[in-house]
Amino acid sequence: MPTEADLQRLVSNFASEAKVLCEKAAREVLALERPENAAAARRARDDLARHVHTLKGSAATLGLSVVKEIAHRLEALVEAGEGALEAEAVDLALRALDTSLARVRAAAAGEGPPLLSAEPLLAALEAARERSAGGKEKEPTPRPAPPPADLPPSNPEPEDDSWRVSHAHVSSLGGVAERLRELRLRVLDRRREARAQLDAMELKAPSPLEVRALLERVDQVLGTFADDTELVAGDLDDALKGISTLPVSTVLETLQRTARDAARATGKEAQLSAVGGELMVDRRLLDALRGPLIHLVRNAVDHGLEPGHARERAGKSKVGAVVIRTELRGNQVVFEVSDDGAGLNHKAIRTTAVQRGLMGAAEVEALSSQALEQLIFRPGFSTRQDASELSGRGVGLDVVATQVRRLGGTVAVRSVAGQGMQIRLLLPSRGGSVPVLPLAVGEVMVGLPVASVESVSRVALKDIHRTARALYLALEGQMVPLQDLGGLLRVRHPVVLEEQRLVVARHLATRFALVVDDVREHQDLAIRMLPEEVRSLAAYQGLAALAGGALLPVLEPSWVATAVAGREMAIPDAGEGRALVVDDSLTARALHRAILEAAGFQVHLAASGAQALEHLRRARYDAVVCDLSMAEMDGVQLTCAVREAQGGASVPLVVVSAQESEAVRARALAAGADAFLTKRECAAGKLATEVVAVIARRQGAA
Amino acid sequence: MSDDAAWDALTAEDALLLSMRADRLRALPTAQEAEAPSWAAEFPIGQETFALPLESLRGCLPLRLVTPLPLAPPHVLGVVRFQGEIVTAFSLRMLLGARGWGSDPFVLVVVKLASGQLVALDCEQIPVQVEISRPEVEGQALPPGDMSKPVVVAGPRVIHLLDVERLTRRIQEGASAD
Numbered sequence: 009m010p011t012e013a014d015l016q017r018l019v020s021n022f023a024s025e026a027k028v029l030c031e032k033a034a035r036e037v038l039a040l041e042r043p044e045n046a047a048a049a050r051r052a053r054d055d056l057a058r059h060v061h062t063l064k065g066s067a068a069t070l071g072l073s074v075v076k077e078i079a080h081r082l083e084a085l086v087e088a089g090e091g092a093l094e095a096e097a098v099d100l101a102l103r104a105l106d107t108s109l110a111r112v113r114a115a116a117a118g119e120g121p122p123l124l125s126a127e128p129l130l131a132a133l134e135a136a137r138e139r140s141a142g143g144k145e146k147e148p149t150p151r152p153a154p155p156p157a158d159l160p161p162s163n164p165e166p167e168d169d170s171w172r173v174s175h176a177h178v179s180s181l182g183g184v185a186e187r188l189r190e191l192r193l194r195v196l197d198r199r200r201e202a203r204a205q206l207d208a209m210e211l212k213a214p215s216p217l218e219v220r221a222l223l224e225r226v227d228q229v230l231g232t233f234a235d236d237t238e239l240v241a242g243d244l245d246d247a248l249k250g251i252s253t254l255p256v257s258t259v260l261e262t263l264q265r266t267a268r269d270a271a272r273a274t275g276k277e278a279q280l281s282a283v284g285g286e287l288m289v290d291r292r293l294l295d296a297l298r299g300p301l302i303h304l305v306r307n308a309v310d311h312g313l314e315p316g317h318a319r320e321r322a323g324k325s326k327v328g329a330v331v332i333r334t335e336l337r338g339n340q341v342v343f344e345v346s347d348d349g350a351g352l353n354h355k356a357i358r359t360t361a362v363q364r365g366l367m368g369a370a371e372v373e374a375l376s377s378q379a380l381e382q383l384i385f386r387p388g389f390s391t392r393q394d395a396s397e398l399s400g401r402g403v404g405l406d407v408v409a410t411q412v413r414r415l416g417g418t419v420a421v422r423s424v425a426g427q428g429m430q431i432r433l434l435l436p437s438r439g440g441s442v443p444v445l446p447l448a449v450g451e452v453m454v455g456l457p458v459a460s461v462e463s464v465s466r467v468a469l470k471d472i473h474r475t476a477r478a479l480y481l482a483l484e485g486q487m488v489p490l491q492d493l494g495g496l497l498r499v500r501h502p503v504v505l506e507e508q509r510l511v512v513a514r515h516l517a518t519r520f521a522l523v524v525d526d527v528r529e530h531q532d533l534a535i536r537m538l539p540e541e542v543r544s545l546a547a548y549q550g551l552a553a554l555a556g557g558a559l560l561p562v563l564e565p566s567w568v569a570t571a572v573a574g575r576e577m578a579i580p581d582a583g584e585g586r587a588l589v590v591d592d593s594l595t596a597r598a599l600h601r602a603i604l605e606a607a608g609f610q611v612h613l614a615a616s617g618a619q620a621l622e623h624l625r626r627a628r629y630d631a632v633v634c635d636l637s638m639a640e641m642d643g644v645q646l647t648c649a650v651r652e653a654q655g656g657a658s659v660p661l662v663v664v665s666a667q668e669s670e671a672v673r674a675r676a677l678a679a680g681a682d683a684f685l686t687k688r689e690c691a692a693g694k695l696a697t698e699v700v701a702v703i704a705r706r707q708g709a710a
Numbered sequence: 711m712s713d714d715a716a717w718d719a720l721t722a723e724d725a726l727l728l729s730m731r732a733d734r735l736r737a738l739p740t741a742q743e744a745e746a747p748s749w750a751a752e753f754p755i756g757q758e759t760f761a762l763p764l765e766s767l768r769g770c771l772p773l774r775l776v777t778p779l780p781l782a783p784p785h786v787l788g789v790v791r792f793q794g795e796i797v798t799a800f801s802l803r804m805l806l807g808a809r810g811w812g813s814d815p816f817v818l819v820v821v822k823l824a825s826g827q828l829v830a831l832d833c834e835q836i837p838v839q840v841e842i843s844r845p846e847v848e849g850q851a852l853p854p855g856d857m858s859k860p861v862v863v864a865g866p867r868v869i870h871l872l873d874v875e876r877l878t879r880r881i882q883e884g885a886s887a888d
Binding site for chain 1: 778798
């Protein structure tokens with residue numbers, strides 16, 4: 009016979025099971041409110057009855073008589089009718105499940121009986137069963153008026169840092185541990201063999217050939233171990249992923265309930281749909297995001313969606329749409345919560361910002377739409393009173409933003425007046441690595457996630473078709489937009505040459521082709537988010553640390569797809585001069601680039617003389633600015649090389665130097681430079697005027 | 711009357727006033743602390759010398775470790791790893807709008823901003839420690855829009871002490887030189 013302690017332990021264990029059962033049951037209840045057809049309704053009723061029956065059986069076994077009775081009456085209600093459940097019955101069923109779970113949790117926590125009696129609920133379930141059994145043909149009960157008060161609570165759950173792990177995952181971890189032990193035994197065997205050979209060598213001095221043979225054997229054995237450990241590490245990684253990740257759908261089920269509750273409380277109709285529910289995401293991240301996502305869904309329904317009559321007047325469906333889209337991008341997860349409501353009210357945001365003293369009227373008027381919309385994440389916009397002034401937008405959004413930032417992520421908002429808004433959370437997902445293909449363009453190395461790469465080959469110019477401003481690759485009967493990656497990244501003039509490496513990739517349905525100088529072997533890398541100061545750069549998904557500590561910027565395939573199709577990034581505007589800055593100082597390159605870009609030049613950079621000559625081979629430049637003191641090829645040597653190159657005699661060329669002496673100036677001019685400036689003069693603002701003057705002199709001479 | 715009893719006899723308002731007064735006294739520096747000099751790290755930019763409060767400095771790195779980030783704004787030199795963290799490297803010259811040039815920068819100083827974030831700034835030389843008297847540091851207020859204020863150090867020399875709060879704001883807004 010079980011003791012009191014045994015029973016309490018069993019109830020504690022049952023709490024986790026009850027949570028899962030109630031969640032599954034709630035999902036079926038929600039499905040029964042709007043079933044696709046009669047067959048779907050039948051399936052949902054069957055599944056719901058099964059989950060509730062299991063709950064009833066376990067509760068009875070553990071002596072939780074009230075929970076057993078609630079489950080029994082709910083089961084009877086489900087079995088009494090057919091087809092869809094009316095809204096009131098759905099409310100009642102969900103209340104029954106919530107109450108059951110709350111009672112199980114209270115029992116697990118060793119709390120006494122609850123203050124509220126379950127009798128009214130039991131009576132309501134019985135009455136609903138009778139109505140359902142006897143009135144299949146009767147008119148549906150009119151909906152009660154929505155309560156004007158607050159929304160229902162967002163299903164707060166007690167903190168639970170324990171995980172339910174399947175037997176399969178535990179078994180797979182056990183299998184990995186077993187293989188590690190086997191590997192250790194093999195290592196010990198090989199070590200004993202090596203020891204024996206070393207002992208033998210002590211007795212007889214080995215010949216160089218014998219030493220070589222031994223070392224080769226050791227090398228071979230180490231190579232095998234490296235391969236084996238990689239396999240075991242991979243399996244371990246998979247097993248841990250199985251335990252530490254969950255499908256996003258586990259959160260979506262709660263959100264379905266949230267959307268429904270919010271809609272019922274506000275008298276609106278809302279349909280929540282999800283894309284990407286099957287994706288596996290770090291369960292700690294999902295746990296931490298549960299609250300923010302509930303906030304966002306409640307906000308979308310409560311404040312984003314218009315009432316049904318207003319939607320109909322605006323030509324929209326009476327039922328508002330809320331969509332949650334999840335996407336995995338390398339080591340990052342994107343959650344987007346969108347609604348097709350009224351969008352943000354910019355005027356109201358401005359008024360509230362001024363009223364709240366966040367900024368002055370002139371300052372708020374000067375804000376861009378994007379900056380203005382970011383204000384809704386300020387704490388000042390998070391109170392109910394503020395929210396009503398803003399057509400309700402902003403309730404708890406500061407809490408969402410704070411939680412997301414705490415998790416190392418970012419929040420962005422996009423709104424179109426009258427069409428709706430979207431809030432996008434970008435979060436780093438811990439652990440794991442993704443295969444990345446390093447691509448070289450000139451001296452720049454960037455990565456592209458292998459998942460988006462279709463093929464790597466060589467450019468054949470016969471397959472490339474040109475229009476006035478675009479290039480296309482004829483591939484499998486399709487014209488795929490093509491672009492030089494260096495041109496896209498603005499690090500060089502875009503030129504496509506025969507035999508260059510060609511990478512064909514895809515983002516969703518969009519295919520694109522990139523021309524690069526080199527494609528390195530792919531590596532499994534952990535992609536980390538860009539530092540906050542540069543996180544707005546849409547071109548990058550993040551940064552990966554390579555062996556040795558160097559960083560590899562990893563491209564965002566959606567950006568590349570858009571940029572390749574857009575092309576305007578790679579082709580300079582007509583009339584825009586092109587300048588090449590050659591300097592081995594990163595700071596000098598950056599400064600000269602800023603100065604010349606401000607003067608209207610498109611600027612490419614080279615860190616050495618050799619790189620500069622490569623740029624000059626690819627394109628004609630209106631001006632070259634070159635440092636005097638560089639390793640390998642200095643400015644004087646580069647000037648001579650430029651002047652000797654085909655077409656280089658007339659290129660306007662300015663030599664710059666940190667050294668300030670007449671001898672240095674004379675050397676530069678004697679080598680063929682059109683002008684010489686000290687870097688102090690450049691920093692003082694003379695560079696742009698000197699470059700323009702040199703170009704004018706050259707043009708005058710021509 | 712015991713101390714406890716006297717305390718109990720106070721009205722809530724009196725207790726609040728006393729507690730606020732105690733907080734103010736605790737916040738005041740001791741005479742010793744008030745006279746203690748401030749320390750800063752000075753480095754040249756062109757012909758001028760700038761300094762950062764020493765407590766904001768976290769380390770130095772060679773500039774060559776920076777990975778350039780194509781398409782980043784010009785005042786962003788790139789990104790670099792520092793103690794396992796990825797930090798953005800900025801051109802301090804461009805952030806300050808400085809007009810001078812002594813030699814090509816070759817070192818990065820890693821600075822903790824007022825926001826708590828780490829950033830790296832390029833320097834022409836490895837910074838050296840300099841002592842600044844407390845009255846110089848706490849003296850004249852920084853004019854609006856300025857990033858640094860002139861202070862006199864031993865020599866006597868004038869150096870420009872950077873305000874980390876304003877530097878943070880400039881970084882968050884983007885450099886004016888862009």
